[in-house]
Amino acid sequence: MTIIDGKKVAADIRAELKVTVDKLKADGKSVPGLVAILVGEDPASKVYVGMKQKACDEVGLYSKLDRLSADTTEAELLQLINQYNNDDKINGILVQLPLPKQINEDAIIEAILPSKDVDGFHPINVGNMMIGKETLYPCTPHGVVELLKRYNIETKGQHVVVVGRSNIVGKPVANMLVQKKEGANAIVTIVHSAAKDLASLTKQADILIAAIGVPEFIKADMVKDSVVIIDVGVNRVEDSSKKSGYKLVGDVDFASVSEKSSFITPVPGGVGPMTIAMLLQNTYLAYSKS
Ligand SMILES: NC(=O)c1ccc[n+]([C@@H]2O[C@H](COP(=O)([O-])OP(=O)(O)OC[C@H]3O[C@@H](n4cnc5c(N)ncnc54)[C@H](OP(=O)(O)O)[C@@H]3O)[C@@H](O)[C@H]2O)c1
Secondary structure, X not given: OEEOOXXXXXXXXXXXXXXXXXXHHHOOOOOOXXXXXXXXXXXXXXXXXXXXXXXXXXXOOEEEEEEEXXXXXXXXXXXXXXXXXXXXXXXXXXXXXXXXXXOOHHHHHHHOOHHHOOOOOOHHHHHHHHOOOOOOOOHHHHHHHHHHHHOOOOOOOOEEEEEOOOOOOHHHHHHHHHOOOOOOOOEEEEEOOOOOOHHHHHOOOOEEEEOOOOOOOEOHHHOOOOEEEEEOOOEEEEOOOOOOOEEEEOOEOHHHHOOOEEEEOOOOOOOHHHHHHHHHHHHHHHHHOO
């Protein structure tokens, strides 16, 4: 059994990007720029945005953080997005979700220029992904596909079962893997909470992708021998032995499932670090097409 080291792969991607950005600087060119907009004081969002800023700095990207108060109106946020849509120094605009309830998330996502939508959530980018065009792909699903590629895990003709159908993970990862291209070309099944006999479906998986949001939901008796496990879940569970009082676990019961699997991502250190690496890659892609 091989543990897929997402932390290392993400560090490799950042290092590769740093070489590219250093070359831009040496050639006297501008560097890719990313703005993160954080509305309100959600503690988890603050942590994520901080991690993104740190990763940008490490790679040498131009990064900017706009912190807005929790009572920001939708009109004010739309105006700010419009300003960055027209700012040549900014190639990627990231609005950290969730947003306070007075702001319509769809309206905000649709206001970002598709060419600067580094989260890959704009309907134009989602549509391009769906029809198999190169585009700005959503970061977490893209990170999953990249991990499979970098570990040379065959996807062509393999049965991928995705548990979860969210717009940010389940649906896009299924979509990316079903495309008729290198690194995809899989037979894909999406399952969700309406499944009548979930285990009979997950047991068919050559590659199982769990994006459920329920701690350690996938157990050993739900998978077949030699399955490849990609665990997208990040769940906090109480752990009195930790200083913080909690630990992070995935959607897969790692202890039992790892014994049956051929490859498995750990939590933390699997898919999680890939999300930010792919965000940086998207910012470079947006820059290179500008
Ligand atoms: N690593 C990262 O960077 C990253 C990024 C995003 C998310 N995540 C993590 O990934 C997990 C999923 O996130 P998400 O945003 O996709 O969650 P979500 O929007 O809550 O979607 C969860 C999906 O799982 C399905 N589901 C829930 N309980 C189920 C059950 N008992 N049986 C079968 N299906 C079930 C739901 O089915 P229905 O549609 O029928 O309700 C839904 O489609 C979370 O732990 C989240 O923290 C990690």
